[in-house]
Amino acid sequence: MSSATPTRREVLSVIGHTAAGLAFVPAAGSALGADAGSRSAIRVGIIGAGNRSGAHIAPLKALPDRCRITAVCDIERARAEAALVKVGGDAKPFTSHTDLLAAKLCDAVFVITPNYTHKEIAVDALKAGCHVLCEKPMATTLDDAREIVDAVRSSKKVFSVGLQFRYASVYRKVRDLVASGTIGDLKYVWAEEFRGDWARLFKDSQENARRNWRYYQKLSGGTLLEKNCHDFDILGWVIGSKPVRVTASGGNSVYRDRETIDHASVTVDYENGVQLALGVCMFAKVGRHQTTLVGTDGMIEFPRGGNQVTIRRPQQKDEVLQLVEQAGDSYGHHGTRELHLDFFDAIST
Numbered sequence: 001m002s003s004a005t006p007t008r009r010e011v012l013s014v015i016g017h018t019a020a021g022l023a024f025v026p027a028a029g030s031a032l033g034a035d036a037g038s039r040s041a042i043r044v045g046i047i048g049a050g051n052r053s054g055a056h057i058a059p060l061k062a063l064p065d066r067c068r069i070t071a072v073c074d075i076e077r078a079r080a081e082a083a084l085v086k087v088g089g090d091a092k093p094f095t096s097h098t099d100l101l102a103a104k105l106c107d108a109v110f111v112i113t114p115n116y117t118h119k120e121i122a123v124d125a126l127k128a129g130c131h132v133l134c135e136k137p138m139a140t141t142l143d144d145a146r147e148i149v150d151a152v153r154s155s156k157k158v159f160s161v162g163l164q165f166r167y168a169s170v171y172r173k174v175r176d177l178v179a180s181g182t183i184g185d186l187k188y189v190w191a192e193e194f195r196g197d198w199a200r201l202f203k204d205s206q207e208n209a210r211r212n213w214r215y216y217q218k219l220s221g222g223t224l225l226e227k228n229c230h231d232f233d234i235l236g237w238v239i240g241s242k243p244v245r246v247t248a249s250g251g252n253s254v255y256r257d258r259e260t261i262d263h264a265s266v267t268v269d270y271e272n273g274v275q276l277a278l279g280v281c282m283f284a285k286v287g288r289h290q291t292t293l294v295g296t297d298g299m300i301e302f303p304r305g306g307n308q309v310t311i312r313r314p315q316q317k318d319e320v321l322q323l324v325e326q327a328g329d330s331y332g333h334h335g336t337r338e339l340h341l342d343f344f345d346a347i348s349t
């Protein structure tokens with residue numbers, strides 16, 4: 001491929017990894033602009049005031065010395081106004097992201113809208129001079145991801161993807177245990193996410209597309225992207241290698257009323273010889289989200305969303321590590337507070 005057209009791997013490598021995670025600061029020139037050296041509160045705009053916005057608003061409000069939410073936008077006015085009540089203060093409501101950007105009330109925006117809208121909003125925000133924290137997945141197509149990367153490069157603003165598990169203590173611990181050889185050489189990873197349905201289906205197709213965008217391939221990017229991009233990101237990080245082969249099979253065996261699949265089995269082979277096997281099932285009546293790593297000398301098991309890691313080795317009693325809770329764990333998605341702090345540090349240091 002020519003240098004003008006980056007490969008998927010090149011795009012992924014510039015999506016970026018700071019030591020702690022995912023903030024991407026372009027190398028050329030200063031990414032800091034007017035914010036350089038300033039530790040004053042960063043003015044944040046929330047774009048998309050649906051379910052996930054609450055998991056950002058609460059931890060943001062708990063960092064008053066780092067940020068202040070100055071604007072909230074949702075195409076549904078009632079949602080923007082409901083979020084304003086949670087935000088408090090003198091934040092202003094908007095029903096269009098372009099109006100929010102034109103008001104120049106924000107240094108950074110959080111893009112918390114359906115996946116298919118991420119590219120347009122992120123690119124507009126970068127062009128308007130805002131730093132962007134964009135929810136996962138950053139885009140639904142490779143072309144859209146490339147367009148965002150180009151906009152980051154030319155804006156010299158900070159761009160971060162909401163893959164908060166990079167910052168969760170459980171994954172950091174597991175990564176350290178693997179890297180230090182606790183279970184010998186890692187060879188195989190078994191990950192399962194068994195859960196219930198996304199949300200209820202609306203009879204009106206327009207309302208359904210607006211509110212249940214996860215049922216549509218084009219709007220969500222598909223179940224494996226919308227649901228399991230976390231697993232592919234975080235387990236790839238633990239495995240510490242690049243994927244070289246992917247096989248997958250899946251479909252709809254229970255929910256036949258939608259495009260996106262309700263179950264899948266995926267294997268990913270990595271350059272270093274490790275294989276990841278991931279099973280996702282959206283119709284489980286009882287939830288289970290568990291990962292097992294098998295090495296040449298033992299196994300590590302842990303659930304997602306917890307703080308407990310079990311090390312199992314032959315002829316030894318199982319070792320259960322209870323990790324110290326991080327300050328933001330109570331907000332639900334472990335690592336979100338640390339993701340915010342890393343984003344603000346990247347902007348202001």
Ligand SMILES: NC(=O)c1ccc[n+]([C@@H]2O[C@H](COP(=O)([O-])OP(=O)(O)OC[C@H]3O[C@@H](n4cnc5c(N)ncnc54)[C@H](O)[C@@H]3O)[C@@H](O)[C@H]2O)c1
Nearest residue numbers: 048049050051052053074075076112113114115135136162
């Ligand atoms: N990081 C995580 O663990 C995590 C968890 C859940 C959701 N998410 C991501 O967060 C995003 C939002 O998910 P959600 O569950 O909140 O969805 P949601 O449907 O509950 O909320 C999306 C909101 O965006 C609004 N919206 C739609 N288009 C808009 C536009 N152009 N401008 C402004 N507002 C617009 C909708 O009216 C809605 O209120 C998705 O990308 C999803 O993948 C991430």
